[in-house]
Amino acid sequence: MKMTGAKIFVESLKKEGVDTIFGYPGGVVLNIYDELYRSDIRHILVRHEQGAAHMADGYARASGKVGVCLVTSGPGATNTVTGITTAYMDSIPIIVFTGQVPTNLVGNDAFQEADTIGITRSCTKHNFLIKNVKDMARTIKEAFYIARTGRPGPVVVDIPKDVTIDSTEFHYPEHIDLPGYKPIYEGHTGQIKRAIDMILASKKPVIYTGGGIISSDAAKELLTFAELLKTPVTNTLMGLGGFPGEHPLFLGMLGMHGTYAANMAVTHTDMLIAIGARFDDRVTGDINEFAPEAKIVHIDIDPTSISKNVEVDVPIVGNAKSVLAEMNKLIKKDKRLKEFLKEIEDWKKLIKQWQESHPLTYKEGGKLKPQFVIEKIYELTKGNAIITTEVGQNQMWTAQFYKFSKPRTFITSGGLGTMGYGFPAAIGAKIAIPEATVIDIAGDGSIQMNIQELATAVQYNVNVIVAILNNNYLGMVRQWQSLFYGKRYSHTDMSHKPDFVKLADAYGAKGYMVERKEDVLPVLKEALKSKLPVLIDFHVEEEEDVYPMVPSGASLKKMLLA
Amino acid sequence: MRHTISLTVENKFGVLARVAGLFSGRGYNIESLSVAETLDPAVSKMTIVTSGEDKIIEQIIKQLNKLINTIKVVDLTVTDHVEREMVLVKVSASGENRAEVLRLVDIFRGKIVDVSPDTFVVELTGDEEKIAAVLNLFKPLGVKDIVRTGKVAMQRSIQHNDKEKK
Numbered sequence: 001m002k003m004t005g006a007k008i009f010v011e012s013l014k015k016e017g018v019d020t021i022f023g024y025p026g027g028v029v030l031n032i033y034d035e036l037y038r039s040d041i042r043h044i045l046v047r048h049e050q051g052a053a054h055m056a057d058g059y060a061r062a063s064g065k066v067g068v069c070l071v072t073s074g075p076g077a078t079n080t081v082t083g084i085t086t087a088y089m090d091s092i093p094i095i096v097f098t099g100q101v102p103t104n105l106v107g108n109d110a111f112q113e114a115d116t117i118g119i120t121r122s123c124t125k126h127n128f129l130i131k132n133v134k135d136m137a138r139t140i141k142e143a144f145y146i147a148r149t150g151r152p153g154p155v156v157v158d159i160p161k162d163v164t165i166d167s168t169e170f171h172y173p174e175h176i177d178l179p180g181y182k183p184i185y186e187g188h189t190g191q192i193k194r195a196i197d198m199i200l201a202s203k204k205p206v207i208y209t210g211g212g213i214i215s216s217d218a219a220k221e222l223l224t225f226a227e228l229l230k231t232p233v234t235n236t237l238m239g240l241g242g243f244p245g246e247h248p249l250f251l252g253m254l255g256m257h258g259t260y261a262a263n264m265a266v267t268h269t270d271m272l273i274a275i276g277a278r279f280d281d282r283v284t285g286d287i288n289e290f291a292p293e294a295k296i297v298h299i300d301i302d303p304t305s306i307s308k309n310v311e312v313d314v315p316i317v318g319n320a321k322s323v324l325a326e327m328n329k330l331i332k333k334d335k336r337l338k339e340f341l342k343e344i345e346d347w348k349k350l351i352k353q354w355q356e357s358h359p360l361t362y363k364e365g366g367k368l369k370p371q372f373v374i375e376k377i378y379e380l381t382k383g384n385a386i387i388t389t390e391v392g393q394n395q396m397w398t399a400q401f402y403k404f405s406k407p408r409t410f411i412t413s414g415g416l417g418t419m420g421y422g423f424p425a426a427i428g429a430k431i432a433i434p435e436a437t438v439i440d441i442a443g444d445g446s447i448q449m450n451i452q453e454l455a456t457a458v459q460y461n462v463n464v465i466v467a468i469l470n471n472n473y474l475g476m477v478r479q480w481q482s483l484f485y486g487k488r489y490s491h492t493d494m495s496h497k498p499d500f501v502k503l504a505d506a507y508g509a510k511g512y513m514v515e516r517k518e519d520v521l522p523v524l525k526e527a528l529k530s531k532l533p534v535l536i537d538f539h540v541e542e543e544e545d546v547y548p549m550v551p552s553g554a555s556l557k558k559m560l561l562a
Numbered sequence: 563m564r565h566t567i568s569l570t571v572e573n574k575f576g577v578l579a580r581v582a583g584l585f586s587g588r589g590y591n592i593e594s595l596s597v598a599e600t601l602d603p604a605v606s607k608m609t610i611v612t613s614g615e616d617k618i619i620e621q622i623i624k625q626l627n628k629l630i631n632t633i634k635v636v637d638l639t640v641t642d643h644v645e646r647e648m649v650l651v652k653v654s655a656s657g658e659n660r661a662e663v664l665r666l667v668d669i670f671r672g673k674i675v676d677v678s679p680d681t682f683v684v685e686l687t688g689d690e691e692k693i694a695a696v697l698n699l700f701k702p703l704g705v706k707d708i709v710r711t712g713k714v715a716m717q718r719s720i721q722h723n724d725k726e727k728k
Contacts, residue, residue: 117576118579121576121579121580121583122583122587125630126630129575129576131575146630178630179572179633180571180572180629180630180631180632180633181630302628303624303627303628304621304624304625304628307617307620308621
């Protein structure tokens with residue numbers, strides 16, 4: 001049967017199992033919107049296209065499914081670019097369908113025309129321009145396949161208006177034929193054996209894991225691996241939730257705001273086992289002093305991540321889940337394991353000392369402390385909530401003081417560091433997992449970047465909670481100015497801002513203001529019961545800093561401790 | 563060090579921009595790039611000459627491989643291969659120079675493809691050394707303009723050393 005491009009679009013989404021999309025209509029996507037009107041795909045109308053991209057991203061991170069958004073050409077498309085880049089940097093599978101001016105006008109500087117393919121080429125895993133309706137179904141199939149396989153990532157599909165009007169036979173392809181795209185999942189057996197030899201010969205091992213554990217669903221395998229080797233584990237920001245936060249082998253996060261024990265452990269280790277992590281500069285500090293005495297095994301699905309920043313002794317290209325499963329099988333029956341476990345005892349004692357001498361802490365007294373608020377959120381949700389964050393101090397305190405125990409419960413913009421991410425991501429996560437408690441831990445700066453999505457949350461009864469750690473500053477930048485720029489607070493004063501309680505009210509959400517310690521728990525409890533989205537404005541200590549801190553570019557052992 | 567990379571890609575809209583964008587976005591050098599369709603019109607071949615430390619070259623090759631439209635990447639520098647470049651040279655040729663130019667063209671097996679009363683346009687093909695040698699000899703005679711294609715390169719059918727296996 002012949003169908004229009006718009007109808008094929010909707011049918012193809014159904015074939016991919018898409019039940020929810022985030023979008024904003026406009027001129028060139030009207031035919032698609034007309035089809036959506038007749039379909040049972042749920043469409044969430046956002047208030048700004050950046051919100052749509054972040055919601056699709058939060059939806060993808062929470063559920064493991066591909067997040068989908070649909071926007072119009074020109075400004076609709078360009079507004080999604082920050083969201084696409086956010087997903088790209090953190091390897092999140094989303095698909096952004098953008099409308100385009102009719103093919104005969106492409107290149108003519110037509111109304112609402114932008115070179116979407118050109119603009120998004122460097123921030124997508126791949127992108128497509130559909131020039132003929134005959135390519136519609138196949139392109140959508142390829143887009144989903146590329147987004148979710150290998151190292152996942154965002155894909156943009158640009159659809160000119162005339163292609164949505166033209167008709168052809170609808171046939172959704174069964175198979176994919178991409179001659180240049182064959183992701184490798186299984187690790188090389190020889191390399192796996194070499195890695196095990198190296199690990200079992202070491203005396204001071206550390207496991208360092210990132211987002212790859214979460215995207216490959218390898219948390220179970222990692223737990224077995226760490227427990228078999230009785231070896232401590234540190235996570236990157238993206239890796240939090242990949243290993244239980246309360247586990248005795250867990251060292252906390254490493255890097256710029258990592259724990260003392262984690263940073264000391266990677267500095268002194270003789271065997272760094274890196275899994276699904278990419279040696280980002282916020283993790284390594286001065287690269288020449290990062291794990292200087294260590295042999296390095298690096299497991300990653302993306303060959304370009306290996307030996308990019310740090311020379312690696314044993315690279316293993318593959319999916320973390322299958323490589324770890326294979327390693328666990330071999331380690332279990334390895335006769336050297338017993339001796340290894342004995343040999344690493346001293347090292348583990350040393351780490352214990354580091355943990356005990358320098359735990360994460362903050363000084364009580366004075367105004368309400370932001371860390372206290374996060375501790376209470378943890379206490380109340382018992383680590384079972386989905387927590388999103390904005391970017392800056394709120395993000396780092398959350399990473400430090402909320403003990404994540406399960407994958408896909410910590411949703412944050414790690415690579416790009418996008419302020420304004422957390423709130424729409426929380427909405428996306430809640431829509432993906434409606435039964436979950438979803439809390440965005442925000443700052444007073446970040447929350448204002450996508451505050452318009454309160455209308456979306458209210459419209460669709462998405463009862464997320466936004467906990468604003470309001471310190472009247474762009475806190476992280478102020479912290480740098482305080483430490484490295486002689487306290488010259490150049491344009492970081494945020495004290496001019498709306499009354500968040502009234503603002504919540506104006507949008508039809510529920511607002512609270514909390515200043516006193518003793519009000520934190522009761523208000524949080526009330527918020528958890530709310531059927532409406534909730535904004536809680538916590539007035540916290542204004543000049544509280546995040547510690548430990550490794551100054552940018554310094555060695556990890558040069559931590560500022562308070 | 564300089565490397566000649568042979569890149570087999572799907573012959574699709576925007577592939578050249580993806581390759582060029584990869585180099586510019588990550589700050590890699592391109593010394594020359596040539597591209598055209600192969601026997602199979604769905605496939606194109608690019609020859610890219612680039613330079614950098616071994617670590618950079620390794621990244622370039624991996625990044626090229628990562629592009630969805632890339633079918634195959636070969637670093638020809640570590641294999642036995644042939645390289646050729648074509649150059650068009652507009653050289654002054656008046657008076658006694660005319661005979662000298664003709665002689666040089668003959669020695670280097672070039673061709674005169676355009677003639678005017680005081681210039682010749684010479685077509686020459688060869689590897690890097692040969693092109694450099696000819697241009698050096700033409701220079702004193704007066705080179706008015708040159709246009710080069712950039713290198714094309716192909717692996718030899720028989721590999722005499724095992725550099726590639728490394």
